[in-house]
Amino acid sequence: MNLNPKQVAELLAQKDNITILTHFHPDGDTLGSAVALQRALRSLGKKVNFLNNDPVHPKYAYLWEGLQKQAFEEQFVMAVDIATEELLGDDLREKYSGNIALAIDHHPSHTFFAKDTCLEEDSAAAAEIVYYIIKHLGAEIDEKIASCIYTGISTDTGCFKFRNTTARTFYIAGVMKDFGADTENINEVMFEMKTRGELELERRLLEKMEYHLEDRLAIAVITQEMYRQTGTSEDECEYIAALPRQVAGVMAGITIRERTNGTWKASVRTRPPMDASAICQAFGGGGHTNAAGCRFEGTLEQFKEKFIAVVAEELE
């Protein structure tokens, strides 16, 4: 059934012993949304944990500061910011596939895998929906919850730069600021601070950026060796996926990264009317209209060639 935030709050009010699932390769929105809900539901006396399939970058640790894992017999499982069960990651999917009671999401590519779903495609972040759910739950929004929600909103909008940002996004950010969200440190950690290694990785990437299709497609490649040589890791360098699209005239910017198992993944960023999600669907991936992702098991050259062909078709 499709529920609105008020109905989700009514449902959650009746539940206890809740597990909240985040998506694989967890980002600020899935984590911020999950921990905001966890904190709010716990403040109402419920037992709640959240689970990640993959290790989480330590920069997010402030989200769950002061929280301990609780022991309970799981009675209700929900997913936040997860478009398809595949995005749970292998371990969580194996354990929970087919048994998720509620999904809260904002991706147009959502597949309605849960018993109940609260899908708001107009929300810039799942955290926007979570804000209204918490309001309807009647839980107090303290500084920590405000910081969680602000993290989700600011990271999923590239700090209010992306096209998904609405008047409501700004409004909720302002309310979170009023509720004490530590926006200064969050912005610094999420958007500003880089290590010297990250800057060196950026420099090397710029040096080798490729332009195709009359400079309307830019492709950057990051290999495991580049991470090793600069002392960086993939999780630290998420932001770098935005670089290729920044170039004036580029309609699709693709950052291809080598995975530790030798296969490849790509982050695709587009300018309208190019559809990043459509491009990634050609590889079995998905996401938003201007930011999407996919994986590939062949060689780097094959991956690039297929991208050039798919983007060429989209450009027509």
Next chain:
Amino acid sequence: MNLNPKQVAELLAQKDNITILTHFHPDGDTLGSAVALQRALRSLGKKVNFLNNDPVHPKYAYLWEGLQKQAFEEQFVMAVDIATEELLGDDLREKYSGNIALAIDHHPSHTFFAKDTCLEEDSAAAAEIVYYIIKHLGAEIDEKIASCIYTGISTDTGCFKFRNTTARTFYIAGVMKDFGADTENINEVMFEMKTRGELELERRLLEKMEYHLEDRLAIAVITQEMYRQTGTSEDECEYIAALPRQVAGVMAGITIRERTNGTWKASVRTRPPMDASAICQAFGGGGHTNAAGCRFEGTLEQFKEKFIAVVAEELE
């Protein structure tokens, strides 16, 4: 006299044939504020022009789209986003020094050079103050005025990242979005799009960035030759001043740029508790606590040495 936005509106309601002055090396806030006021006052039937001391980067042209200069005998001169008469630039200062009726500003270093002043240091941008003045004037805020105000707010907060951002900043941004501000294109032009030349300049700057004082001070230098070799210009590359402070551990990031006359200017960005304004005051410059600027007429080496000494003292 110190006026609040309502009193400024009452004063402006009685005036006509108005000239609005912007600061030298004009940025998004001084231009957005000036043109928002110009549009609002013109919509009330008044004659209004704005003046720049220096050429304006073409990326700002959307602000005054559709506006023509008007012919009138100047009766009232006001300054927006200008802390001191020096910041008018040589030509405007020569013409208007001592004759400015009203200053609207948000810089703590404001010197009260005008007859009346509306100073709100808590405003992230002069454009925030301008929003309230326009509201009190009773002028309609159309899409173009909304875009001007959004430009001022977003550029002076580094797209809501800087510490000057308040709940009110988000609130006004949301209202401007509701009034039709073209945030998508503004964000793209102001914060995202870079030319290949700019990226190449960035790469060269990263290659030569210097670290001093146990890596707490980072200094980047851009020479006129670097602009020439990459086909860029100083106005296009304003954003680059934020780069040195981005490095983890850096407390003061300084970008020194060669001016066309062979002298030097610097943009200083700090993290708390370091005071960028205090550092620049040692060179006769000024600005905000975490972003300030100054000029220097000696050699590059002298400029750097003095910076290292001043920052070392501030660090203690």
